[in-house]
Structures are given as C-alpha cells and as structure tokens.
C-alpha cells in the first residue's frame with residue numbers, strides 16, 4: 343500500500359487542503375482524507391488533479407506531426423493530408439508501430455494524460471495481407487501502453503468501404519480493411535490477453551458512416567454487445583463538410599441525424615468530431631447521453647471547422663478531448679483552443695463556464711474529465727475511493743503558479759502554461775513521470791528515433 347499526502351487536491355466536491363490518499367497494491371484508491379497529517383506518507387510536490395483521459399488517438403500519426411505543413415499543388419485540404427498519411431502507413435511495421443506508440447504515450451503522460459482511447463485501424467501488413475495473428479498490430483498497441491505505463495481503452499476499427507454507397511476501399515486503405523468477423527477476432531484476442539489487467543478496457547470503433555454499411559454496423563454492434571453489453575463504441579461522425587454532404591446525398595440525412603435515427607445512440611457511444619451539427623441535431627445528441635469527442639488542435643490543423651460547444655453545453659451535452667493526430671500533445675492546449683474558438687466566434691469571453699462553475703479552466707478541465715471517463719469506460723477521472731490512482735502533480739515551484747489556489751490553478755494551467763506545469767504523474771499507483779521525465783525516457787525515445795529513421799527514409 344502507498345500513502346500520498348497532497349498539499350491540495352481536486353476532489354469530486356472541489357479543492358481540499360492536506361489530502362491524504364491510501365492506494366492499494368493494485369493501484370486503486372482505498373481512502374481519501376482531507377485535513378490529514380503528513381506523517382509517514384510520501385509528499386506530492388504540488389497541487390494534485392485527476393489525470394486527463396485522452397479519448398481519441400491514432401498513435402502512428404504522431405510520426406507525421408510537423409511533416410505535413412508544406413502546401414502541395416492544388417487544394418491543400420484534409421484529403422491532401424490524408425494522402426501523405428497513407429504514404430507513411432505503407433511502411434509501418436509492428437516494431438515501428440510499438441516504438442512510435444510508446445514514445446507518444448510517454449509524451450502523453452508527461453503532458454498530464456493518464457489514459458487513452460486508441461482508435462486503431464492499422465490492422466494488416468503492407469500489402470493488405472493479414473498477419474499470422476490478425477490481432478498483431480493491436481497487441482503492439484497494448485505492449486506500447488504497458489511500456490509507457492498509460493491506461494488504455496483499445497478500440498479496434500471496423501473499416502470496409504472507401505466512401506458512401508459501399509464504394510470499394512482504395513489501395514491505400516488496404517491495411518485498414520476489417521469486417522465484423524475479423525473485428526470480433528481482434529476484440530476477443532485483446533480481451534483475453536488483458537482480462538486480468540485493470541489498466542485495460544476494450545471497445546469497438548466503426549470508422550465512420552462512410553466506411554461501413556448499415557448491415558455491417560448492425561452485425562458488428564450486435565455481436566460485440568452479446569459479450570460486452572456496456573462497453574464503449576466510438577465513431578468518426580461529421581468531421582468534414584464534404585462528408586456531411588455525401589451522407590445527405592446517399593441517405594437523405596446529415597450524419598449525426600442518421601446515427602441518432604439508426605444506431606441507438608446512448609451513454610456508451612462517443613461521437614468523434616461531431617463538428618458539423620445543425621438544427622435539432624444539437625439537442626438530440628445532447629439528450630442521447632453520448633459523449634462528443636472534440637479534438638481542437640487536430641480539427642484546427644486540418645481546417646475541419648468549429649464544434650458548436652456553447653450550444654451543445656447549453657443543451658446539456660457531455661464532451662471529452664482527444665489529441666487525435668497528435669500535432670500537439672497537451673490537454674491544456676486542447677481546452678484553451680476549445681474555449682478560444684468560441685470566443686473568436688462569438689466575440690465574447692468566458693464562453694464555456696457553467697451555472698455552477700465560473701472558472702473557465704475548472705469548467706473545461708472537469709467537463710473533459712467527466713466525458714473522457716465515460717467514453718473510456720474505466721474507473722478513472724476522480725480522486726475518490728474505488729477509482730484508479732491516476733494522478734497529476736503540478737509544479738508548485740513554477741513561478742506561474744505563485745499564490746494560485748483552487749480553481750485558479752486550472753485557469754493558470756489551461757490559459758497561461760507556456761511551459762508544461764506537470765511535474766510528476768502516477769498511473770495505477772505507480773510513478774511513471776517524475777520531475778518531468780518519463781521513467782523509461784531514454785530507451786523509449788531511442789527506439790522511436792530508430793523507427794522514425796527507418797520508416798521515413
């Protein structure tokens with residue numbers, strides 16, 4: 343058992359001083375006491391908050407960050423970026439995927455993310471051939487999460503078509519193709535290998551409405567639900583306007599409206615990039631209980647559009663954040679951009695506060711904790727008995743935090759953290775980052791550098 347004494351900590355009911363946590367051998371919090379003595383406990387080196395869930399990741403895309411900012415001929419939009427991504431995808435092998443993913447996950451931990459939802463669609467070998475073990479690449483993701491020490495909700499992807507109308511996949515999508523039968527083989531293999539490990543959970547992710555037919559969606563969801571009735575289901579839903587227009591052309595409905603009419607959208611669902619919403623979609627989606635997965639830095643980088651966050655929150659909707667393409671890895675930056683996009687749109691400050699939470703930083707941080715926890719379906723997101731000890735210690739010695747208390751600490755982190763405030767990070771009761779360094783930083787970085795050199799030359 344570990345005892346940790348926090349000078350201050352964000353508990354479910356707000357900030358408290360002198361919080362003593364008892365953590366059992368498997369990484370679960372078994373006691374929380376405020377106003378407690380430090381005697382015999384390890385002392386946290388600053389304010390302690392629950393680690394942020396990162397609900398949307400395509401780990402291999404970390405290798406492309408900063409490499410797709412040069413304009414090409416013709417229109418330089420999302421679809422051009424996707425072509426660059428496909429070229430890289432042709433060369434990634436299992437070792438490279440594991441190395442790049444472990445590097446990414448270590449960087450996530452250093453930024454304050456303590457769990458991740460991996461929306462994993464890179465299933466096959468370079469020619470589209472199945473590996474001997476069809477779950478090979480998924481097992482590399484699990485191995486990378488173990489190496490880095492991050493909590494993982496693995497979400498293997500159903501991917502059958504290149505576009506609406508059951509358009510055949512194009513050659514660059516050959517590594518992604520996965521029907522409901524293969525999907526369940528991957529699910530079963532990962533569920534079996536991680537069954538006794540509290541760091542892991544399993545879900546599924548139909549890639550998008552354009553990449554799966556109605557019948558395939560039904561088959562995958564009903565088969566998966568027989569063995570995993572409440573496990574999460576994630577889907578890309580309305581990222582690009584052209585995809586919304588295609589959906590209207592083929593179904594007569596916008597994608598979110600179609601999903602609400604046809605997919606029994608509920609609390610177990612996470613709709614990634616519900617960027618383009620219109621009319622009653624906002625209130626219907628909010629009332630469904632589903633979480634919206636917003637990825638502000640990726641959506642900005644790709645020029646997707648601005649999610650109507652204020653209207654969605656007014657309707658009672660839930661949201662979480664993801665770093666998606668990993669152009670940057672920083673929960674503070676995601677939350678800051680989420681707020682700033684609304685400020686620029688409405689020409690107004692304090693856009694995403696709530697009736698009970700006037701601090702913008704605290705409203706954003708606690709909102710994303712709650713939605714992210716629901717989307718990843720693990721006992722995380724709160725410093726409370728029965729939850730995982732996934733903790734982020736902010737650096738009390740950072741001059742930017744001088745004389746900050748309570749929710750103002752989150753305002754400072756979200757809006758004024760030009761240097762990373764995260765000092766130490768604990769996942770499941772184990773320190774994985776101390777004094778800003780990952781426990782296995784050199785080995786993980788060296789392996790990733792070798793993998794990048796090998797796959798990018």
Ligand SMILES: [Zn+2]
Nearest residue numbers: 400461578666
């Ligand atoms: Zn995505």
